[in-house]
Amino acid sequence: MKIIPRTSSQFTLIAVAALTLSLCPASRADIAPPPPKASVAVQDFALIDHQGAFRHLYYYAKDPSTKAIVLFVQGDGCPLVRKRVPQLKRLNEAYASKGVLFWMINPNVQDSRSEVAKEATEFGIDLPILLDPTQLVARELKITRTGEAIVIEPNSWRIRYRGAIDDQLDYESQKPEAQHEYLKEALDALLAGTAIKTEATAAPGCVVTYPKSEVASYSETIGPMLKANCVQCHTKGGIAPFAMSSYEKVRGWSEMMREVLVTRRMPPWQADPHVGKFGNDFSLSPEQTRTLVQWIDAGTPRGGGDDPLAGYQPELPEWKLGKPDFIVEIPEQSVAAEGIFDYRYVTVDVPNQEDVWLRATEIIPGNKRVLHHIIVNTILPGEDRNRNAKALTGYAPGMGPDLLPRGTGRLLTAGSKIVFQLHYTASGKAETDRSRLGLYLAKEPPERELRSRVLIDYKFQIPPGDQEFKRKKSGKFDKDVLLYTMNPHMHLRGKSMRYSARYPDGTEEVLLNVPNYDFGWQRNYELKEPKRLPKGTEIIVDAAWDNSLLNRNNPDPTKTVGWGDQTFNEMFFASYRYTYVDVASPVAGKRTASASSAKQ
Numbered sequence: 001m002k003i004i005p006r007t008s009s010q011f012t013l014i015a016v017a018a019l020t021l022s023l024c025p026a027s028r029a030d031i032a033p034p035p036p037k038a039s040v041a042v043q044d045f046a047l048i049d050h051q052g053a054f055r056h057l058y059y060y061a062k063d064p065s066t067k068a069i070v071l072f073v074q075g076d077g078c079p080l081v082r083k084r085v086p087q088l089k090r091l092n093e094a095y096a097s098k099g100v101l102f103w104m105i106n107p108n109v110q111d112s113r114s115e116v117a118k119e120a121t122e123f124g125i126d127l128p129i130l131l132d133p134t135q136l137v138a139r140e141l142k143i144t145r146t147g148e149a150i151v152i153e154p155n156s157w158r159i160r161y162r163g164a165i166d167d168q169l170d171y172e173s174q175k176p177e178a179q180h181e182y183l184k185e186a187l188d189a190l191l192a193g194t195a196i197k198t199e200a201t202a203a204p205g206c207v208v209t210y211p212k213s214e215v216a217s218y219s220e221t222i223g224p225m226l227k228a229n230c231v232q233c234h235t236k237g238g239i240a241p242f243a244m245s246s247y248e249k250v251r252g253w254s255e256m257m258r259e260v261l262v263t264r265r266m267p268p269w270q271a272d273p274h275v276g277k278f279g280n281d282f283s284l285s286p287e288q289t290r291t292l293v294q295w296i297d298a299g300t301p302r303g304g305g306d307d308p309l310a311g312y313q314p315e316l317p318e319w320k321l322g323k324p325d326f327i328v329e330i331p332e333q334s335v336a337a338e339g340i341f342d343y344r345y346v347t348v349d350v351p352n353q354e355d356v357w358l359r360a361t362e363i364i365p366g367n368k369r370v371l372h373h374i375i376v377n378t379i380l381p382g383e384d385r386n387r388n389a390k391a392l393t394g395y396a397p398g399m400g401p402d403l404l405p406r407g408t409g410r411l412l413t414a415g416s417k418i419v420f421q422l423h424y425t426a427s428g429k430a431e432t433d434r435s436r437l438g439l440y441l442a443k444e445p446p447e448r449e450l451r452s453r454v455l456i457d458y459k460f461q462i463p464p465g466d467q468e469f470k471r472k473k474s475g476k477f478d479k480d481v482l483l484y485t486m487n488p489h490m491h492l493r494g495k496s497m498r499y500s501a502r503y504p505d506g507t508e509e510v511l512l513n514v515p516n517y518d519f520g521w522q523r524n525y526e527l528k529e530p531k532r533l534p535k536g537t538e539i540i541v542d543a544a545w546d547n548s549l550l551n552r553n554n555p556d557p558t559k560t561v562g563w564g565d566q567t568f569n570e571m572f573f574a575s576y577r578y579t580y581v582d583v584a585s586p587v588a589g590k591r592t593a594s595a596s597s598a599k600q
Contacts, residue, residue, distance in 0.1 A: 042157050045137045046264040046516070047105070049128040050116045052272050054496065054515035055103065056263070060154050063550050067099035068151055068160070068190055070183070073138075074104040074129055075146035076111045076119045078206035084147065084165060085123050091165075091183065092127060098191055104129040107138030107208050108146075113274045133286040135210060136262055136293050147205025149183050153190065161186035163201030171204050215298040216291045218247060219305025225288060226250065227308050229267065237316050246310050251300045258296045261289055268398065268521040272513035277528040320401045321360055324438030326351040328418060335370045335424045335431045343565050344422040345385065350378070350412055351439070357409040357585075360440040361402045363395035367433040371395075372423040372567065374435060378416050385419045391452040391575075392418070393437070396489070398521035405484045405530065408579055409446035411586065412439070423565065448579035449586065450484070455541050457572035462561040467548040468495060471572055474502075474540040480581040481537075482530040486512045489573040492519050492553040493545040493561060497574060504536040511539075519553065519567070524577075532581065541574040 046056040060066040072088060074081050092102040104127050106116055116129055132138050141150060147169075151161040166178035182201050189196045216222055226234075226244050234240040244250050250257075260266035261284075269283040284292070295301070330346055365371045373396040377389035392410065393402045404410065424433065455473040462469040488497035494517040502508045512525050549557045555568040563571060 040159050042152050042159060043140055043262070044157075044259070045140070045262050047130040047132055047137060048272060048274070048515055049103075049130050050106075050113055050120055051128065052275065052498070052510070052513045052515055053128060054264075055128060055130050056516075057152075058157070058263075059550055060101070061157075063154070065099050066101055066154050068095075068153055068187060069101045069103065070187075071130075071141075071150040071152065072102070072104045072127075072165075073143055073146045073148045073150075073205065073208075074106045074116075074125075075108045075206050075208070076106070076115055078146045080147040080169060080171075080205050082123055083169060085125055087165060088127065089124070091187075095187055100187060100191075102127050105132055105137065105143075106130065107132045107135050107143055109133065109135065109209070109211065134290040134293070136290060138208065139210070140262075143208055145203060145205035145207055148203035151183070151186055151190065160190055161196055161199055162203075163198075164203040167201075169204055213291075213294070215301060216295050217303050217305065218295070218301065219303060219308060222250075222292060222295050223247070223308035225284075225292065227312060229282065229284060229288075231309065231312065232314055235314055235316070244309055245312070247302055247307050250309065251302075254296045254300050258293055261293055264516065268518065270514045270516050270518055270521065271525055272515055275510050275513045276525075278525050279528040280523070280526045281528075318364065319362060319438055321362055321403065321438075321440060324362065325441040326439040328437040328439065330366075330374075330420055330422070330435045330437070332432055332434045333422060333424070335367075335433060336426060337429045337431075338426045340566055341424050341426070344420075344424070346420040346422060347385075347417050348420075350414065350416050350418055352412055352414055354414045356412050356414075357442040357445050358392075358412055358439055359404055359409055359442040359446075361393040362400075362438040362440075363393065364436045364438070365395060365433075366435040367431055368397075369427045370424045370431045371433055371435065372425050373397075373421075374423075375421040376437060377419045377421070378412065379419060380413065380416050389419060391454075395435075396522040397519070398523050400523075402524070404450055405526070405577075407447040408450040408484070409442050409585065410450055425567065446585050448482075448584065450577055450579055452575060452577050455539070455572075455574040457543075458563045460562060460570070460572060462493065462545050462547045462570060464558050464560055465548050467546055467550065469545045469547060470542065471544075472540065472542050473572065473574065474538050476538045477533060477535060477578075479583070480535050481533050481578040482581060483511070483527065483533055483576060483578045484530050485524040485526045485577045487522070487524045487575045488512075488514050488517060488541075488543070489522060489571060489575070490517060490519070490543065490545065491567045491570050492555060493547050493551060493570055494519060495544040495546040495551075496542075497544075498542045499574070499576070500540045500542070501531075501533055502538040502540055504534060508540075530579075533578075539576065541572075543572050543574070545570060 044058040046054065049055055060069065088102065106129050113131055116131065120129060148162060149165050150159055153160050163182055165183045166181045168175045168178035182198055186196045231244050234242060234244040236243045242253055267283050269281060271278060273283065328348060328351060333344065363374055375394045376392040377385065378392050379385050379388050453475060455475055457471050457473050460471050486499050496515050496517055498510060499512040500508055500510050511531065547554060547557055547561055561570050563569060
């Protein structure tokens with residue numbers, strides 16, 4: 001046996017490494033728990049990473065080029081993780097071209113996203129770090145320590161290897177070099193289609209803490225949570241596919257509820273929870289989501305007490321804000337059974353006899369099967385709707401009443417015209433639509449007039465198969481403003497949209513991030529408090545589309561796609577609402593008694 005002499009400097013490095021590694025919350029390698037078995041199927045999940053990107057596991061189900069997905073368990077401050085970063089980067093460089101995707105996952109409740117991002121910058125981590133604030137994914141994967149690598153095979157969604165990257169690092173020692181490169185050996189075998197010799201090893205790492213909690217009471221916690229957050233849609237006559245009308249109904253749908261929670265399909269609120277605070281946010285907190293899923297995993301115990309959902313039926317008024325002051329009927333529209341339809345434009349007179357201020361609007365869609373969207377503008381007599389139109393309101397799937405921010409309003413000038421832009425899609429049979437617009441008047445002129453602006457890009461061309469085609473548009477404010485709402489709009493290939501502010505001093509701030517845009521759930525994101533932006537602030541909007549086969553909503557991944565009205569075309573349409581800080585609203589004529597009583 002050949003003996004290789006060690007220098008004093010080598011002994012010093014090894015001693016320092018051993019001292020550093022001993023800081024992990026385990027004192028000996030032999031107290032580490034035995035590794036969980038491999039070959040276990042992994043359920044679908046979706047998480048947001050440390051840079052605000054949406055990561056969905058089963059997105060890669062239809063991708064023949066993705067041969068394996070490696071999850072490495074990361075935790076801030078863990079020496080056994082930090083020591084692995086250079087090696088992980090080398091593995092990623094070596095295997096990315098072979099169809100191996102490398103992700104990190106952070107299950108630590110104590111690590112905030114800003115802290116994880118700082119750790120990534122400091123240690124040069126260029127892999128996405130998926131944050132698991134509910135710890136539901138970590139529990140499902142039976143993660144107990146950081147420093148573990150989990151290899152998932154997409155064609156079966158089974159774990160093919162889990163454990164240490166190699167045998168070089170341990171809690172109180174570090175070998176000069178590894179004798180067994182477990183992860184590399186597993187990947188080579190998987191790619192070659194041969195048996196993996198070592199499917200599981202114990203991975204030294206820092207312990208992941210799971211807060212201890214009892215299974216929640218249905219009558220005291222689960223039922224009231226569903227009643228407050230979900231039943232408004234999940235009720236008889238609501239837009240959801242089933243009603244949460246009793247414990248028995250909830251129990252019957254519980255596994256489906258679990259799936260949509262873990263994959264972030266429900267609640268249908270797409271904004272990144274780490275960016276901004278929104279007044280119309282109806283998402284569940286990580287704690288609420290964890291409580292609900294743990295109750296489902298415990299078998300949905302009924303327990304004692306009354307059923308908060310039994311007999312409860314929320315009011316579903318036709319007009320959610322009450323009866324409007326004016327109701328504008330859109331003439332009945334006929335929609336053929338098949339075909340592709342151009343936009344229709346219907347112009348009607350405003351119903352008010354003198355100038356009025358609006359505090360809210362609501363559109364009641366007449367036929368949701370065929371109505372794609374409505375955009376409502378106003379023009380003065382003789383004006384061109386293509387050049388002089390002033391935005392009023394709109395409707396798209398997922399949007400509700402348009403209640404304007406407090407202290408603001410929109411002026412509706414007497415004698416002007418309302419222009420409805422109507423877009424329909426075929427349902428397979430001949431249909432009709434008779435939608436209506438409700439107008440709610442303010443009692444007094446507002447402090448400021450609410451204004452709208454749209455950033456539009458007509459010139460993009462998305463190549464076939466492109467998973468993330470990006471474009472950027474921006475616009476500057478020439479006065480101090482208060483920003484109230486933002487509304488991203490794309491079509492079926494839309495992937496993400498982010499609004500940022502670049503201030504006059506050069507600093508930037510993300511105002512809204514929608515990392516998983518969903519055409520089926522469009523909305524105005526209403527800031528909880530208006531954001532003051534100084535003169536010269538630039539609003540920057542970054543959009544991305546997915547024109548690949550992996551996008552399940554993609555009408556045709558073989559086509560080059562540009563701007564167009566139809567859903568099989570695309571749009572870059574980023575609107576936002578604001579007021580000028582130092583510009584008062586123009587004086588509007590008083591409402592007369594006849595105008596107030598002229599309700600339709």
